[in-house]
Amino acid sequence: MGSRREILGIGAGMAAAGLTPGFASRAFAAEGRNGRKIGYAVVGLGYYATRQIMPNFAGCEHSRLVALVSGTPAKLEQYGAQYGIPKTHRYSYAQFDSLRDNPDIDAVYIILPNSLHAEYSIRAAQAGKHVLCEKPMATSVAECQAMIAACSKAGKKLMIGYRSRFEPYNRLAIELARGGHVGPTRLITAEHGFPIQPGQWRLDKPLSGGGSMMDIGIYSLNAARYLTGEEPLEVSAVESTDRSDPRFATVEDRISFVLRFPSGIQANCISSYSSAHNGYRVIGTQGWIGMEPATPYAGQTMTIRKDGVTAPRTLPPPTRNQFAAQLDHLSECVQSGATPIVSGEEGLADMRVIEAIYRSAAERRHIGLTA
Ligand code: NAD
Numbered sequence: 549m550g551s552r553r554e555i556l557g558i559g560a561g562m563a564a565a566g567l568t569p570g571f572a573s574r575a576f577a578a579e580g581r582n583g584r585k586i587g588y589a590v591v592g593l594g595y596y597a598t599r600q601i602m603p604n605f606a607g608c609e610h611s612r613l614v615a616l617v618s619g620t621p622a623k624l625e626q627y628g629a630q631y632g633i634p635k636t637h638r639y640s641y642a643q644f645d646s647l648r649d650n651p652d653i654d655a656v657y658i659i660l661p662n663s664l665h666a667e668y669s670i671r672a673a674q675a676g677k678h679v680l681c682e683k684p685m686a687t688s689v690a691e692c693q694a695m696i697a698a699c700s701k702a703g704k705k706l707m708i709g710y711r712s713r714f715e716p717y718n719r720l721a722i723e724l725a726r727g728g729h730v731g732p733t734r735l736i737t738a739e740h741g742f743p744i745q746p747g748q749w750r751l752d753k754p755l756s757g758g759g760s761m762m763d764i765g766i767y768s769l770n771a772a773r774y775l776t777g778e779e780p781l782e783v784s785a786v787e788s789t790d791r792s793d794p795r796f797a798t799v800e801d802r803i804s805f806v807l808r809f810p811s812g813i814q815a816n817c818i819s820s821y822s823s824a825h826n827g828y829r830v831i832g833t834q835g836w837i838g839m840e841p842a843t844p845y846a847g848q849t850m851t852i853r854k855d856g857v858t859a860p861r862t863l864p865p866p867t868r869n870q871f872a873a874q875l876d877h878l879s880e881c882v883q884s885g886a887t888p889i890v891s892g893e894e895g896l897a898d899m900r901v902i903e904a905i906y907r908s909a910a911e912r913r914h915i916g917l918t919a
Pocket of ligand 1: 592593594595596597619659660661662664682683684709710711749755763
Protein backbone atom coordinates (compact mmCIF):
# COMPACT_ATOMS: atom_id res chain seq x y z
CA MET A 549 0.00 0.00 0.00
CA GLY A 550 2.94 2.33 0.54
CA SER A 551 3.39 3.03 -3.12
CA ARG A 552 -0.31 3.49 -3.71
CA ARG A 553 -0.45 6.01 -0.90
CA GLU A 554 2.45 7.95 -2.35
CA ILE A 555 0.88 8.01 -5.78
CA LEU A 556 -2.51 9.07 -4.51
CA GLY A 557 -0.94 11.70 -2.23
CA ILE A 558 -2.02 10.25 1.08
CA GLY A 559 -2.35 12.71 3.92
CA ALA A 560 -2.04 15.68 1.64
CA GLY A 561 -5.80 16.11 1.37
CA MET A 562 -6.22 16.43 5.10
CA ALA A 563 -3.29 18.79 5.42
CA ALA A 564 -4.43 20.87 2.46
CA ALA A 565 -7.82 21.29 4.06
CA GLY A 566 -6.20 22.35 7.34
CA LEU A 567 -8.18 19.66 9.14
CA THR A 568 -7.51 17.99 12.46
CA PRO A 569 -9.50 15.22 14.11
CA GLY A 570 -11.23 15.53 17.48
CA PHE A 571 -14.05 17.75 16.27
CA ALA A 572 -16.96 15.34 16.58
CA SER A 573 -18.35 16.53 19.89
CA ARG A 574 -18.73 19.95 18.27
CA ALA A 575 -20.14 18.42 15.08
CA PHE A 576 -22.67 16.43 17.10
CA ALA A 577 -24.33 19.61 18.30
CA ALA A 578 -23.94 21.59 15.09
CA GLU A 579 -26.68 22.34 12.60
CA GLY A 580 -26.27 22.59 8.83
CA ARG A 581 -27.43 25.54 6.77
CA ASN A 582 -30.56 23.66 5.79
CA GLY A 583 -31.25 22.46 9.33
CA ARG A 584 -29.91 19.31 10.96
CA LYS A 585 -26.69 17.91 9.52
CA ILE A 586 -27.01 14.46 7.92
CA GLY A 587 -25.56 11.82 10.26
CA TYR A 588 -23.24 9.14 8.84
CA ALA A 589 -22.20 5.73 10.12
CA VAL A 590 -18.83 4.72 8.66
CA VAL A 591 -18.57 0.96 8.06
CA GLY A 592 -15.05 -0.49 7.97
CA LEU A 593 -12.31 1.38 9.81
CA GLY A 594 -9.45 0.67 7.42
CA TYR A 595 -7.04 2.97 5.68
CA TYR A 596 -9.38 5.03 3.49
CA ALA A 597 -12.04 5.46 6.15
CA THR A 598 -9.69 6.52 8.93
CA ARG A 599 -7.12 8.55 6.94
CA GLN A 600 -9.26 10.27 4.32
CA ILE A 601 -12.94 10.17 5.09
CA MET A 602 -13.36 10.50 8.85
CA PRO A 603 -11.00 13.51 9.23
CA ASN A 604 -12.80 15.34 6.43
CA PHE A 605 -16.19 15.49 8.12
CA ALA A 606 -14.61 18.50 9.83
CA GLY A 607 -14.74 20.41 6.54
CA CYS A 608 -18.38 19.51 5.81
CA GLU A 609 -21.30 21.91 5.99
CA HIS A 610 -24.11 19.38 5.87
CA SER A 611 -22.61 16.10 7.11
CA ARG A 612 -21.45 14.77 10.47
CA LEU A 613 -19.93 11.52 11.64
CA VAL A 614 -22.27 9.95 14.22
CA ALA A 615 -21.53 6.20 14.32
CA LEU A 616 -18.83 3.62 13.61
CA VAL A 617 -19.01 -0.04 12.55
CA SER A 618 -15.98 -2.32 12.92
CA GLY A 619 -15.09 -5.91 13.73
CA THR A 620 -12.20 -4.73 15.91
CA PRO A 621 -13.20 -3.49 19.40
CA ALA A 622 -9.87 -1.65 19.81
CA LYS A 623 -10.57 0.41 16.68
CA LEU A 624 -14.07 1.27 17.91
CA GLU A 625 -12.49 2.40 21.18
CA GLN A 626 -9.69 4.38 19.54
CA TYR A 627 -11.71 6.15 16.86
CA GLY A 628 -14.79 6.44 19.05
CA ALA A 629 -12.73 8.39 21.57
CA GLN A 630 -10.96 10.42 18.87
CA TYR A 631 -14.18 11.51 17.18
CA GLY A 632 -16.41 11.78 20.24
CA ILE A 633 -18.69 8.91 19.17
CA PRO A 634 -20.56 7.60 22.23
CA LYS A 635 -20.49 3.87 23.04
CA THR A 636 -24.18 3.62 22.04
CA HIS A 637 -23.14 4.60 18.49
CA ARG A 638 -20.31 2.05 18.10
CA TYR A 639 -21.31 -1.21 16.40
CA SER A 640 -19.79 -4.60 15.56
CA TYR A 641 -20.71 -6.26 12.25
CA ALA A 642 -23.03 -8.61 14.18
CA GLN A 643 -24.92 -5.53 15.38
CA PHE A 644 -25.09 -3.95 11.90
CA ASP A 645 -28.83 -4.36 11.36
CA SER A 646 -29.58 -2.50 14.59
CA LEU A 647 -28.38 0.71 12.89
CA ARG A 648 -32.07 0.79 12.00
CA ASP A 649 -32.96 1.76 15.57
CA ASN A 650 -30.61 4.75 15.74
CA PRO A 651 -32.34 7.91 14.51
CA ASP A 652 -29.07 9.88 14.52
CA ILE A 653 -27.90 7.76 11.57
CA ASP A 654 -29.32 8.97 8.26
CA ALA A 655 -26.71 7.46 5.93
CA VAL A 656 -24.23 4.59 5.94
CA TYR A 657 -20.84 4.92 4.22
CA ILE A 658 -19.56 1.47 3.15
CA ILE A 659 -15.73 1.44 3.03
CA LEU A 660 -15.12 -2.31 3.01
CA PRO A 661 -13.32 -4.67 0.60
CA ASN A 662 -15.17 -4.68 -2.72
CA SER A 663 -16.96 -8.02 -2.42
CA LEU A 664 -18.70 -6.83 0.76
CA HIS A 665 -20.13 -3.66 -0.81
CA ALA A 666 -23.33 -5.22 -2.14
CA GLU A 667 -24.29 -7.09 1.03
CA TYR A 668 -23.74 -4.14 3.39
CA SER A 669 -25.31 -1.59 1.03
CA ILE A 670 -28.42 -3.72 0.71
CA ARG A 671 -28.63 -4.30 4.47
CA ALA A 672 -28.16 -0.56 5.08
CA ALA A 673 -31.05 0.25 2.75
CA GLN A 674 -33.18 -2.41 4.43
CA ALA A 675 -32.36 -0.72 7.75
CA GLY A 676 -33.87 2.46 6.33
CA LYS A 677 -30.62 4.34 5.70
CA HIS A 678 -29.25 6.19 2.67
CA VAL A 679 -26.13 4.57 1.20
CA LEU A 680 -22.76 5.95 0.16
CA CYS A 681 -20.64 3.07 -1.14
CA GLU A 682 -17.00 3.11 -2.17
CA LYS A 683 -15.79 2.34 -5.68
CA PRO A 684 -15.91 -0.12 -7.32
CA MET A 685 -19.63 -0.21 -6.55
CA ALA A 686 -19.54 -4.03 -6.34
CA THR A 687 -17.91 -6.94 -8.11
CA SER A 688 -20.55 -7.65 -10.80
CA VAL A 689 -23.37 -6.06 -12.76
CA ALA A 690 -25.84 -8.34 -10.97
CA GLU A 691 -24.72 -7.06 -7.56
CA CYS A 692 -24.98 -3.43 -8.73
CA GLN A 693 -28.51 -4.05 -9.96
CA ALA A 694 -29.47 -5.65 -6.63
CA MET A 695 -28.09 -2.62 -4.74
CA ILE A 696 -30.04 -0.20 -6.92
CA ALA A 697 -33.22 -2.25 -6.48
CA ALA A 698 -32.80 -2.42 -2.68
CA CYS A 699 -32.26 1.35 -2.32
CA SER A 700 -35.11 2.10 -4.67
CA LYS A 701 -37.46 -0.23 -2.76
CA ALA A 702 -36.48 1.40 0.54
CA GLY A 703 -36.86 4.89 -0.95
CA LYS A 704 -33.24 5.70 -0.05
CA LYS A 705 -30.43 7.44 -1.99
CA LEU A 706 -27.53 5.43 -3.34
CA MET A 707 -24.28 7.19 -4.21
CA ILE A 708 -20.87 5.80 -5.19
CA GLY A 709 -17.60 7.28 -3.90
CA TYR A 710 -16.35 8.77 -7.17
CA ARG A 711 -14.61 11.63 -5.37
CA SER A 712 -12.98 13.10 -8.54
CA ARG A 713 -16.38 14.39 -9.61
CA PHE A 714 -16.15 16.77 -6.63
CA GLU A 715 -12.57 17.87 -7.33
CA PRO A 716 -12.30 21.28 -9.04
CA TYR A 717 -9.71 20.43 -11.73
CA ASN A 718 -11.63 17.37 -12.83
CA ARG A 719 -14.81 19.41 -12.91
CA LEU A 720 -13.07 22.03 -15.05
CA ALA A 721 -11.67 19.33 -17.34
CA ILE A 722 -15.19 18.01 -17.89
CA GLU A 723 -16.47 21.50 -18.70
CA LEU A 724 -13.60 22.27 -21.08
CA ALA A 725 -13.66 18.87 -22.78
CA ARG A 726 -17.41 18.75 -23.30
CA GLY A 727 -17.46 22.45 -24.25
CA GLY A 728 -14.95 21.92 -27.06
CA HIS A 729 -12.25 24.20 -25.60
CA VAL A 730 -9.57 22.49 -27.70
CA GLY A 731 -11.99 21.70 -30.49
CA PRO A 732 -14.21 18.64 -30.57
CA THR A 733 -12.62 15.78 -28.61
CA ARG A 734 -11.17 13.11 -30.88
CA LEU A 735 -9.09 11.01 -28.51
CA ILE A 736 -8.69 10.49 -24.76
CA THR A 737 -5.74 8.76 -23.17
CA ALA A 738 -6.06 7.74 -19.51
CA GLU A 739 -3.55 5.85 -17.39
CA HIS A 740 -3.76 4.72 -13.78
CA GLY A 741 -1.47 2.34 -11.98
CA PHE A 742 0.75 1.75 -8.99
CA PRO A 743 3.10 -1.07 -8.01
CA ILE A 744 1.02 -3.04 -5.53
CA GLN A 745 2.53 -4.41 -2.32
CA PRO A 746 1.90 -8.11 -1.60
CA GLY A 747 -0.26 -9.45 1.24
CA GLN A 748 -3.49 -7.48 0.98
CA TRP A 749 -7.15 -8.18 0.15
CA ARG A 750 -6.80 -6.33 -3.18
CA LEU A 751 -4.82 -9.35 -4.45
CA ASP A 752 -7.39 -11.89 -3.21
CA LYS A 753 -10.07 -12.25 -5.87
CA PRO A 754 -12.87 -13.42 -3.55
CA LEU A 755 -12.52 -10.11 -1.66
CA SER A 756 -11.53 -7.76 -4.50
CA GLY A 757 -13.56 -9.19 -7.38
CA GLY A 758 -10.61 -8.55 -9.69
CA GLY A 759 -7.23 -6.91 -9.96
CA SER A 760 -5.99 -3.51 -11.06
CA MET A 761 -9.07 -2.87 -13.21
CA MET A 762 -11.47 -2.96 -10.24
CA ASP A 763 -9.21 -0.87 -8.03
CA ILE A 764 -7.27 1.70 -10.05
CA GLY A 765 -8.11 1.14 -13.74
CA ILE A 766 -11.65 2.18 -12.86
CA TYR A 767 -10.29 5.75 -12.64
CA SER A 768 -9.23 5.60 -16.30
CA LEU A 769 -12.59 4.17 -17.30
CA ASN A 770 -14.64 6.59 -15.21
CA ALA A 771 -12.61 9.56 -16.52
CA ALA A 772 -13.16 8.49 -20.14
CA ARG A 773 -16.90 8.37 -19.44
CA TYR A 774 -17.09 11.66 -17.54
CA LEU A 775 -14.87 13.55 -19.97
CA THR A 776 -17.02 12.50 -22.92
CA GLY A 777 -20.41 12.36 -21.18
CA GLU A 778 -21.06 9.35 -23.39
CA GLU A 779 -21.41 5.60 -22.92
CA PRO A 780 -19.02 3.42 -24.93
CA LEU A 781 -20.43 1.36 -27.78
CA GLU A 782 -17.60 -1.12 -27.93
CA VAL A 783 -14.56 -2.20 -25.95
CA SER A 784 -11.44 -4.15 -26.76
CA ALA A 785 -8.89 -5.14 -24.14
CA VAL A 786 -5.55 -6.86 -23.80
CA GLU A 787 -4.40 -8.28 -20.45
CA SER A 788 -0.77 -8.74 -19.52
CA THR A 789 -0.12 -10.49 -16.21
CA ASP A 790 2.95 -12.38 -15.04
CA ARG A 791 1.28 -15.32 -13.33
CA SER A 792 4.59 -16.44 -11.84
CA ASP A 793 4.55 -13.26 -9.71
CA PRO A 794 2.90 -14.38 -6.43
CA ARG A 795 0.97 -11.08 -6.23
CA PHE A 796 -0.97 -12.05 -9.32
CA ALA A 797 -2.01 -15.60 -8.46
CA THR A 798 -5.73 -14.73 -8.54
CA VAL A 799 -6.03 -11.23 -10.04
CA GLU A 800 -4.81 -9.41 -13.14
CA ASP A 801 -1.93 -6.94 -13.26
CA ARG A 802 -2.15 -4.86 -16.43
CA ILE A 803 -5.02 -4.29 -18.82
CA SER A 804 -4.95 -1.95 -21.81
CA PHE A 805 -8.39 -1.17 -23.15
CA VAL A 806 -9.86 0.88 -25.95
CA LEU A 807 -13.35 2.36 -25.73
CA ARG A 808 -15.22 3.55 -28.81
CA PHE A 809 -17.88 6.21 -28.12
CA PRO A 810 -20.97 7.12 -30.21
CA SER A 811 -19.57 10.53 -31.30
CA GLY A 812 -16.47 8.84 -32.69
CA ILE A 813 -14.24 9.63 -29.70
CA GLN A 814 -11.81 6.85 -28.89
CA ALA A 815 -10.33 6.37 -25.40
CA ASN A 816 -7.05 4.48 -25.01
CA CYS A 817 -6.77 3.46 -21.37
CA ILE A 818 -4.33 1.65 -19.10
CA SER A 819 -4.86 -0.05 -15.75
CA SER A 820 -1.84 -1.42 -13.91
CA TYR A 821 -0.67 -2.92 -10.62
CA SER A 822 3.00 -2.83 -11.66
CA SER A 823 3.73 0.67 -12.96
CA ALA A 824 3.25 4.16 -11.52
CA HIS A 825 1.05 6.56 -13.45
CA ASN A 826 -1.96 8.76 -12.87
CA GLY A 827 -3.14 11.00 -15.67
CA TYR A 828 -5.30 11.66 -18.67
CA ARG A 829 -5.26 13.80 -21.76
CA VAL A 830 -8.23 15.01 -23.80
CA ILE A 831 -7.09 15.60 -27.37
CA GLY A 832 -9.16 17.78 -29.67
CA THR A 833 -8.73 19.23 -33.13
CA GLN A 834 -6.94 22.35 -31.78
CA GLY A 835 -4.82 20.90 -28.95
CA TRP A 836 -5.19 19.02 -25.68
CA ILE A 837 -6.17 19.28 -22.01
CA GLY A 838 -3.71 17.38 -19.84
CA MET A 839 -4.12 16.33 -16.20
CA GLU A 840 -1.16 14.73 -14.49
CA PRO A 841 -1.66 13.74 -11.80
CA ALA A 842 -5.38 13.59 -12.46
CA THR A 843 -7.06 11.74 -9.62
CA PRO A 844 -4.85 11.82 -6.49
CA TYR A 845 -6.11 12.97 -3.09
CA ALA A 846 -4.54 16.40 -3.74
CA GLY A 847 -2.14 18.06 -6.17
CA GLN A 848 -4.01 17.79 -9.49
CA THR A 849 -2.04 19.57 -12.23
CA MET A 850 -3.62 20.79 -15.45
CA THR A 851 -1.83 21.86 -18.61
CA ILE A 852 -3.56 23.04 -21.76
CA ARG A 853 -2.11 23.20 -25.24
CA LYS A 854 -4.24 25.23 -27.62
CA ASP A 855 -3.34 26.61 -31.05
CA GLY A 856 0.32 25.84 -30.52
CA VAL A 857 0.67 27.42 -27.04
CA THR A 858 1.17 25.24 -23.95
CA ALA A 859 0.32 26.73 -20.55
CA PRO A 860 -0.51 25.55 -17.02
CA ARG A 861 -4.02 26.21 -15.74
CA THR A 862 -4.43 26.87 -12.02
CA LEU A 863 -7.48 27.29 -9.84
CA PRO A 864 -7.81 28.89 -6.40
CA PRO A 865 -7.92 26.38 -3.50
CA PRO A 866 -11.47 25.13 -2.92
CA THR A 867 -13.32 25.93 0.30
CA ARG A 868 -14.20 22.23 0.68
CA ASN A 869 -11.85 19.51 -0.54
CA GLN A 870 -13.15 16.63 -2.68
CA PHE A 871 -13.84 14.38 0.33
CA ALA A 872 -15.95 16.95 2.19
CA ALA A 873 -17.65 18.04 -1.03
CA GLN A 874 -18.53 14.42 -1.83
CA LEU A 875 -20.06 13.85 1.62
CA ASP A 876 -21.99 17.12 1.45
CA HIS A 877 -23.31 16.28 -2.01
CA LEU A 878 -25.12 13.21 -0.71
CA SER A 879 -26.34 15.16 2.32
CA GLU A 880 -27.73 17.92 0.11
CA CYS A 881 -29.41 15.30 -2.09
CA VAL A 882 -31.00 13.77 1.02
CA GLN A 883 -32.19 17.21 2.13
CA SER A 884 -33.47 18.30 -1.30
CA GLY A 885 -34.64 14.99 -2.74
CA ALA A 886 -32.26 15.31 -5.73
CA THR A 887 -30.46 12.33 -7.26
CA PRO A 888 -26.66 12.21 -6.66
CA ILE A 889 -24.54 12.98 -9.73
CA VAL A 890 -22.73 9.70 -9.03
CA SER A 891 -25.70 7.47 -8.29
CA GLY A 892 -25.86 3.71 -8.36
CA GLU A 893 -26.52 3.95 -12.10
CA GLU A 894 -23.06 5.48 -12.52
CA GLY A 895 -21.42 2.61 -10.63
CA LEU A 896 -23.45 0.14 -12.67
CA ALA A 897 -22.38 1.80 -15.95
CA ASP A 898 -18.71 1.34 -15.01
CA MET A 899 -19.30 -2.25 -13.95
CA ARG A 900 -20.97 -3.11 -17.27
CA VAL A 901 -17.85 -1.88 -19.07
CA ILE A 902 -15.50 -3.64 -16.63
CA GLU A 903 -17.27 -6.96 -17.27
CA ALA A 904 -16.95 -6.32 -21.02
CA ILE A 905 -13.24 -5.47 -20.62
CA TYR A 906 -12.61 -8.75 -18.81
CA ARG A 907 -14.60 -10.64 -21.45
CA SER A 908 -12.78 -8.94 -24.31
CA ALA A 909 -9.38 -9.78 -22.79
CA ALA A 910 -10.39 -13.40 -22.11
CA GLU A 911 -11.99 -14.00 -25.51
CA ARG A 912 -9.51 -11.83 -27.45
CA ARG A 913 -12.20 -9.99 -29.40
CA HIS A 914 -14.15 -6.70 -29.43
CA ILE A 915 -17.23 -6.67 -27.20
CA GLY A 916 -20.27 -4.57 -28.12
CA LEU A 917 -21.98 -2.63 -25.35
CA THR A 918 -25.24 -1.50 -26.88
CA ALA A 919 -28.06 -1.68 -24.32
P1 NAD B 1 -8.36 -1.40 4.01
O1 NAD B 1 -7.87 -2.79 3.90
O2 NAD B 1 -7.44 -0.37 4.54
O3 NAD B 1 -9.70 -1.34 4.87
C1 NAD B 1 -10.71 -2.31 4.74
C2 NAD B 1 -11.41 -2.48 6.07
O4 NAD B 1 -12.41 -3.49 5.95
C3 NAD B 1 -10.45 -2.93 7.18
O5 NAD B 1 -10.67 -2.14 8.33
C4 NAD B 1 -10.88 -4.36 7.46
O6 NAD B 1 -10.70 -4.73 8.82
C5 NAD B 1 -12.35 -4.32 7.10
N1 NAD B 1 -12.95 -5.62 6.82
C6 NAD B 1 -14.15 -6.00 7.22
N2 NAD B 1 -14.43 -7.24 6.84
C7 NAD B 1 -13.34 -7.67 6.17
C8 NAD B 1 -13.02 -8.90 5.53
N3 NAD B 1 -13.88 -9.93 5.48
N4 NAD B 1 -11.82 -9.00 4.94
C9 NAD B 1 -10.96 -7.98 4.94
N5 NAD B 1 -11.21 -6.78 5.53
C10 NAD B 1 -12.40 -6.64 6.14
O7 NAD B 1 -8.86 -0.99 2.54
P2 NAD B 1 -9.15 0.47 2.01
O8 NAD B 1 -7.97 0.93 1.23
O9 NAD B 1 -9.66 1.33 3.08
O10 NAD B 1 -10.31 0.18 0.94
C11 NAD B 1 -11.67 -0.04 1.35
C12 NAD B 1 -12.60 0.34 0.20
O11 NAD B 1 -12.41 1.72 -0.10
C13 NAD B 1 -12.33 -0.40 -1.11
O12 NAD B 1 -13.56 -0.66 -1.76
C14 NAD B 1 -11.50 0.56 -1.93
O13 NAD B 1 -11.66 0.39 -3.32
C15 NAD B 1 -12.07 1.89 -1.47
N6 NAD B 1 -11.07 2.96 -1.57
C16 NAD B 1 -11.43 4.08 -2.25
C17 NAD B 1 -10.53 5.12 -2.38
C18 NAD B 1 -10.93 6.37 -3.10
O14 NAD B 1 -10.06 7.22 -3.33
N7 NAD B 1 -12.20 6.55 -3.43
C19 NAD B 1 -9.25 5.01 -1.83
C20 NAD B 1 -8.93 3.86 -1.11
C21 NAD B 1 -9.86 2.83 -1.01
